[in-house]
Amino acid sequence: GAVVSQHPSWVICKSGTSVKIECRSLDFQATTMFWYRQFPKQSLMLMATSNEGSKATYEQGVEKDKFLINHASLTLSTLTVTSAHPEDSSFYICSARGGGWDTEAFFGQGTRLTVV
């Protein structure tokens, strides 16, 4: 299957700082990228959907000014957690799919964010 590379796999940052997480599709063009958040022992919660070249669509309750998503190219999307606080600590996962009706979504390996 196709490869989605997510970086970093883990990060620790101080409260009040910003953190950027990258998601790259290595061998296909990602028309759509999804960003998820996962709490321990829970399911994935969709944060936002982004299509290349357009603004991301955020799910209800997700602060777009706090979680900045950029999908500037067909192979790269970034999630920036701005002014991070301990409650933002979580496992963040990106997913990418190409165009066409029958293309599956491929997932990155996830990023463990710890805000201290």
Added chain:
Amino acid sequence: QQQVKQSPQSLIVQKGGISIINCAYENTAFDYFPWYQQFPGKGPALLIAIRPDVSEKKEGRFTISFNKSAKQFSLHIMDSQPGDSATYFCAASGSNYQLIWGAGTKLIIKP
């Protein structure tokens, strides 16, 4: 109507046994039903998926059974192995490709 209900929450199966996880959905517009496997600290990986035009799909030890009239689908893992111990998620999506996730099942295979 967007929910996908998954059961059981946790499952313990002896090595060599059959693991069965069930999901039910409400939205009849869903047309893609994948199962994902997730190991601790990793992103989910697609295991097998089915579309509603077939009632069963088999890939190796993994089988999806799909009942369109009952709006249910299940994952069967034959000859379960300790390496299958993971959390399994069912999901469903429609024309917008947004996956609606089940709550997950933690599967433990006892040697």
